[in-house]
Amino acid sequence: MAISTAVSTQTVLANVPHAPSSTAQPDTDQLIIRFRDNASSVAVDKALSRLRTEKGEKFTYAKTTHDKADVFRFEKRKKKADWDKLSVWLKQLPEVEYVEPDFIMNRMEVPAPVTPNDPYLSYQWSLLDAVSGIHAEQAWGYTAGQGSVVAVVDTGVLPHVDLLPNLLAGYDMIADAAVGNDGNGRDSDATDAGDYVLAGECGSSTAINSSWHGTHVAGTIAAAGNNAEGIAGVAYAAKALPVRVLGKCGGYTSDIAAGVIWAAGGTVSGVPVNPNPARVINLSLGGASACGSTMQNAINAARSKNAVVVVAAGNSNTDASQFSPANCAGVVTVAATGKNGGRAYYSNYGNIVDLAAPGGSMNTGIAADGIVSTLNTGTQTALADTYKYYQGTSMATPHVSGVVALMLAAKPTLTPDQVESLLKSSARAFPQPCASCGTGLLDAAAAVQAAVNFTAPVDPYAVLLSDLKKNRDLWRAQNLLNYTYVLEQKTGTSAALRLKLTVKAGVLTEGVNLASNKKLSARDLKAKGKTIEQLFTQIETAINSKYAIVKTAYDAALGYPLDSFLDKSTSITSDNVSLKASSLTKL
Numbered sequence: 001m002a003i004s005t006a007v008s009t010q011t012v013l014a015n016v017p018h019a020p021s022s023t024a025q026p027d028t029d030q031l032i033i034r035f036r037d038n039a040s041s042v043a044v045d046k047a048l049s050r051l052r053t054e055k056g057e058k059f060t061y062a063k064t065t066h067d068k069a070d071v072f073r074f075e076k077r078k079k080k081a082d083w084d085k086l087s088v089w090l091k092q093l094p095e096v097e098y099v100e101p102d103f104i105m106n107r108m109e110v111p112a113p114v115t116p117n118d119p120y121l122s123y124q125w126s127l128l129d130a131v132s133g134i135h136a137e138q139a140w141g142y143t144a145g146q147g148s149v150v151a152v153v154d155t156g157v158l159p160h161v162d163l164l165p166n167l168l169a170g171y172d173m174i175a176d177a178a179v180g181n182d183g184n185g186r187d188s189d190a191t192d193a194g195d196y197v198l199a200g201e202c203g204s205s206t207a208i209n210s211s212w213h214g215t216h217v218a219g220t221i222a223a224a225g226n227n228a229e230g231i232a233g234v235a236y237a238a239k240a241l242p243v244r245v246l247g248k249c250g251g252y253t254s255d256i257a258a259g260v261i262w263a264a265g266g267t268v269s270g271v272p273v274n275p276n277p278a279r280v281i282n283l284s285l286g287g288a289s290a291c292g293s294t295m296q297n298a299i300n301a302a303r304s305k306n307a308v309v310v311v312a313a314g315n316s317n318t319d320a321s322q323f324s325p326a327n328c329a330g331v332v333t334v335a336a337t338g339k340n341g342g343r344a345y346y347s348n349y350g351n352i353v354d355l356a357a358p359g360g361s362m363n364t365g366i367a368a369d370g371i372v373s374t375l376n377t378g379t380q381t382a383l384a385d386t387y388k389y390y391q392g393t394s395m396a397t398p399h400v401s402g403v404v405a406l407m408l409a410a411k412p413t414l415t416p417d418q419v420e421s422l423l424k425s426s427a428r429a430f431p432q433p434c435a436s437c438g439t440g441l442l443d444a445a446a447a448v449q450a451a452v453n454f455t456a457p458v459d460p461y462a463v464l465l466s467d468l469k470k471n472r473d474l475w476r477a478q479n480l481l482n483y484t485y486v487l488e489q490k491t492g493t494s495a496a497l498r499l500k501l502t503v504k505a506g507v508l509t510e511g512v513n514l515a516s517n518k519k520l521s522a523r524d525l526k527a528k529g530k531t532i533e534q535l536f537t538q539i540e541t542a543i544n545s546k547y548a549i550v551k552t553a554y555d556a557a558l559g560y561p562l563d564s565f566l567d568k569s570t571s572i573t574s575d576n577v578s579l580k581a582s583s584l585t586k587l
Contacts, residue, residue, distance in 0.1 A: 027077040027078065027079055027080075027104070028077060028078070028083075028101050028102055028103050028104050029073055029074050029075075029076060029077040029078070030062060030071055030072065030073050030074065030101070030102035031059070031071070031072050031074065031083065031086070031087075031099065031100075031101055031102060032065065032069050032070070032071050032099065032100050032101070032102050033069060033070050033072065033090065033096060033098075033099050034067070034068070034069035034070075034096070034097040034098045034099070035047075035069075035070065035095050035096060035097060036094075036095055036096070036097045037068075039094075039095035043094075043095045044095055046095075047090075047093050047095045047096065050093075051090070055086065055089065057074060057075075057086070058074065058075040059072045059073060059074040059075065060072065060073055069098075071102055078101075080101070083101040084458065086099075087099040087100070087101075088463070092551060111138075111141025111142055112141055113137040113138050113140070113141055114137055114140035114141050114144075115137055115140075116140075116225035116226040116232045116236060117226055117227075117228050118223075118225055118226070118227065118228065118229065118230055118231055118232040119228065119229070119230065120230050120231045120372060120387060121231065121232050123231075123368060123372050124231055124232065124372060125339060125358075125368075126357075126358035126360070126371055126395075126399060127232070127234065127444075129339075131340075131341055131431050132337065132338075132339055132340060132341035132358060132431060132441075133358065134234070134357065134358065134399055134403065134441075134442045134443060134444040135443055135444050135445040135446070136234055136444045136445075138444070138445035139403070139406050139444035139445045139447070139448040140225075140236075141445075142406070142410055142448045142449070142452060143237075143406050143409040143410050143448065144225060144235065144236050144237035144238075144406070144409075145222070145233075145234075145235025145236065145237045145238030145402070145405045145406050145409045146237045146238070146409055147238075147409050147412070148235060148238040148239070148279060148280065148405035148406070148408050148409045149168065149238065149239045149241055149276050149277065149278040149279060149280070149405075150221050150222060150235065150238055150239070150240055150241065150278055150279075150280040150281075150282060150401050150402070150404075150405050151170075151241040151242075151243050151259075151263035151264075151278035151280065151281045151282065151307075152170075152214050152217050152218045152221065152240055152241065152242050152243065152282050152398075153243045153245055153256065153259045153260060153263060153281060153282065153283050153285070154213055154214030154217055154218075154242070154243070154244070154245065154246055154282070154284060154285065155192050155195050155211065155212070155213045155214040155215075155244065155246045155247065156170075156172065156190045156191055156192035156193065156214050156242055156244035156246075157170070157190060157191070157192060157214045157215050157218045157240065157242035158191065158192050158212060158215045158374075158376050158382050158385075159191070160215055160219065160223075160374040160375075160376070160385045161229060161230075161385050162219065162223045162224055162227070162229050162230040162231065162374050162385070163215070163218055163219060163222070163223060163224070163240065163374055164224075165224040165227065166222040166223070166224055166233070166236070166237070166238065166239050166240055167218075167222075167239070167240055167242070168239050168240065168241045168242075168276050169188065169190070170190030170241050170242035170243050170244065171186070171187075171188055171190055171242075171243055171244070171259075171262060171271065171274070172186055172187050172188070172189055172190050172191075172244040173186055173243055173244060173245050173255050173256075173258050173259040173262065173268075173271075174186065174244055174245060174246075174247050174251065174255055175252075175254075175255055176247075176252070178248065179247040179248050179249060179250075179251065179252070179255075180193065180244075180247045180248075181193045181194055181195065181247050181248045182247075186270070186271060188272070190242035190243060190244045191242075191244075192210075192212055192214055192215060192244065192382070193247070193381075194210035194212075194378070194380050194381050194382065195210050195211055195213070195246065195247055195248055196208060196209050196210040196248075196379065196380045197248060197249065201248070201249070202248065202249035202250075209379040209380070210376075210378060210379060210380055210381070210382075212375050212376045212378075212382075213246070213284070213394065214242060214244070214246070215373075215374050215375060215376060216373040216374060216375055216388070216390050216394075216395070217282060217284050217373075217394060217395075217397075217398045218240045218242065218374065218398075219231060219233060219373035219374030219375075219387075220233060220234060220371065220373045220395060220398035220399060220402065221233050221234055221235060221238070221240055221282065221398045221401050221402045221405070222234075222235055222236065222238045222239065222240040222402070222405075223236060223373065223374055224236055225237065230374065230387055231372060231373060231374070231387065233402060234398070234399055234401075234402025234403060234405070234406070234444065235402040235403075235405035235406050235409070237409075238402070238405040238406075238409070239276065241263060241274075241276055241278050243259040243262065243263050244259075245258075245259040245285075246285060250287075251285070253292065253294055253295055253324075254294060256283075256285065256295070256298075256325075257294045257295050257297070257298035258271070258298070260281055260283070260295075260298040260299060260301075260302050260309065261298050261301050261302065262274050263277070263278045263281050263302070263307070264277055264278060264281060264301065264302035264305040264307040265277030265278075265305050265307075266301045266302065266305060277305060277307075278307060279306060279307055279308065279404075279405075279408050279412075280307065280308050280310065280401050280404045280405050280408065281302055281307050281308070281309045281310065281401075282310050282397055282398055282401040283309065283310065283311045283312065283325055283331075283397070284312045284392075284393070284394035284395075284397045284398060285312065285325075285394070286311070286312055286314050286323045286324060286325060286326055287323065287324060288316075288322055288323055289323070289324045290324060290327065291324045291325060291327045291328035291329070292324070295324060295325050295328055296328050296329060299325065299328050299329070299330050299331060300330065303330050303416050306415065306416065307416065308332065308404050308408075308416045308419045308420070309325075309330065309331045309332065309416070310331070310332045310334060310397055310400050310401045310404060311325050311326050311328070311331045311332065311333050311334065311397065312326065312333075312334060312392070312393035312394050312396065312397040313326050313333050313334055313335045313336070313347060313348040313349070313350075313352075313353050313393045314326055314347075314348035314393060315336075315346040315347065315348065315392050315393055315394075316346070316348055317345065317346055317347065317348065318348055318349075319348065319349065319350040320333060320335070320348035320349060320350045320352050320353055321350050321351070321352050323348060326348070326352065327352055330416070332354050332355075332400060332404075332419075332420050332423060333352050333353050333354050333438075334353070334354065334355065334356065334357055334393060334396050334397045334399075334400050334438075335347045335348060335349055335353045335355075335356040335357075335359075335393060335396065335434070335436075335437040335438060336356060336357065336358070336359025336360070336391075336392065336393040336395065336396035337356045337357065337358055337359060337361075337396070337430070337432075337434060337437070337441060338358075338359070338360065338361025338369065339358075339360070339361050339364070339369040340361070340431065340432045341430055341431035341432045341434075341441060342430060342431070342432025342433050342434050343356070343430075343432075343433065343434040343435065343437055344359050344360065344361050344391065344393075344396075345361065345363055346391070346392065346393075347359060347393055347396075347437075348393065349434075349435065349436035349437055350436050351436065353436060353437055353438040354420065354423065354424055354438045354439065355400070355423060355424055355427045355437070355438035355439050355440060355441070355442055356396065356427075356430070356434055356437040356438055356440070356441055356442065357396040357397070357399035357400050357441070357442040358371065358395070358396060358399055358442075359371065359391055359392055359393050359394075359395045359396035360389065360390065360391030360392070360395055361391060362389065362391045367389045368389065369389075369391075370389030370390055370391040370395070371389060371390055371391060371395040372387055372388065372389050373387065373388070373390065373395075374387060375387060375388040399442055400423065400442055402444075403423070403442060403444045403447050403448070404419055404423070406444060406447070406448050406451075407419060407422065407423075407447055407448055407450075407451035408451075410448050410451045410452045411451040411452060411454060413456070414451060414454065418454065418456070419451075422447060422450045422451055422454060423442070423447055424438065424439040424440075425439070425450065426443055426446035426447040426449075426450045427439045427440030427441055427442060427443055427446075427447075428440050428441050428443045428446065429441070461543055461544075461546055461550075464543045464550050464552075465540070465543050465544070467552075467554070468536065468539055468540055468543065468552070470559075471554040471555075471559035471560070471561075472536045472559065473559070474554075474558065474559030475532060475536070475558055475559035475560050477559075478558055478559075480532075480558070480586060481503070481504070481505050481506045482503065482504050482505065482586070482587040483502075483503055483532075483584055483585060483586050483587055484500060484501065484502045484503070484583075484584075484585050484587060485500075485501060485503075485532070485581055485582065485583055485584040485585065486498060486499070486500050486501075486514070486581070486582045486583045487499050487501055487529070487530060487535075487579070487580070487581055488578075488579075488580040488581075488582070489528075489530075489577065489578065489579050489580070490577070490578040491574070491576070491577050491578075492573055492574035492575065492576060493573060493574070496578070497513070497515075497528065498513070498514040498515060499511050499512065499513060499514065499520065499528060499529060500512045500514055500583075501529050501530070501531075502587075503531050503532070504587070506531065506533065507531070508525055508526075508529045508530075508531055510525065511524070511525045511528075511529045530579075532560045532561070532581070535560070535561045535564070535579060535581065536560075536561065538566070538577075538579070539552055539561060539564055539566065539579075542566040542568075545568070547566055547567060547568045548567050548568065548569055548570045549565060549566070549567040549570065549576075550564075550565075550566055550567075551564065551565040551566075552564040552565075555584075558584070560581060560584065561579065561581055562580065562581055562582070563579075563580050563581075564577075564578070564579040564580075565577075565578050565579075566578075566579075
């Protein structure tokens, strides 16, 4: 007996462009449909009738626009995702030229700037200066970074009073006790033990005090805001995750790579899993070398966990391509600008630089032209909390990491590539020359607004594949292994071939050419016949190969393909295939 004649019309054209929306669209109850000029009134009425009967929509005609499109008012409002689905269905109708929701627009509201009560905020020109700062106070109107975790892969961090509210328990990834300067190897204590060197150590002819570098970097990212203490971090409500990889004489690439993997939530042998995986990893470190496999693999592993890796370009006033990990693939490489907004005298530059951020320019002789952040008074071991000005691409990088934390707090679904793209496209023009410094100067407000408004483009092939899998699952759920059906297939401009096919135990057993009423030979049956499963496979291949046009309608009750049109290239007339299945009968 006949199994079904119901039709599912979830059909998608793969060559319909889908672009990201620049603004979040509101709901509406009206839809604009532009019918083709050559569509007859009968065809238009039939299309509208199908919209009512097949999609169950209730609507009335409202008006005609200036460009002869018709506006229809629906019974109730729909969300953008629902309109998108309905539009996809309508666009496959030959009478329809285009479809779009008649969205209701409102004035664009911009949050009021927020100024925390931290007493040293006025010294943070890099955040607030209208010319050379990052416009942080406007970004804070959207978010202060709540929910974001930023890994500071550095010298470790001290429990500074201005960091403690936002400081997570991290990890000491330094395997060599001499480098770690703490008497042991890897452990769960990420406290900075000091990286001072005495004269003659590490190739230095003079003694060098502990830098407390990681503490300074962490403060720029996530020093607590609105706590009436010290400074405010770029993302002052985000959490900082210290990962100690630099110690006396620096740090080994193997330890740094392990720190990157662990920070993102990856597995490192002999180390407990990170309970607070970071979406942002700050690397204010580097060396003059190519990007080796060890570091690149670590970055790849972090990106696979959806982490954004932000790296300092370097402080040698030369091309950043000579420095790792700045020259690794998949990272956001940051140059530094000075107090005037132009390239800092020390900053590396080049084609691999993505954008620049304030890093300070203390060659003016004015300490306040640097970047102020959390520090310690100790010259070797830690003593008392303090604040101090530093300069470098190490200081520029945490500005970017902090902004990424804000972006992800506003839009957690952003991927690393999307974050990088939005950072670069939202950067503003340099107020002073900064040649080969990327796309511009970091703008926190513009970056966060771009994140808030970002809508990822819809992949039409993903829609097609999802639709196919859903219907194939429906078909397989019937467990119909014995059936007959009529297959009509046509390639290019050739005449259609109509075959009645018999399938038993899921295998083609015989077929008849309906034009001649002759039984197919075993050879012709194998060459020209197809089971329903083989139809699914042919359509899936077209989708995965991204054919120019893939259009398929499925049986609503059983899920099998009823009518498919597959065109590899619209510029070639002989490569399109039409497949129609009908008269399916259970044996």
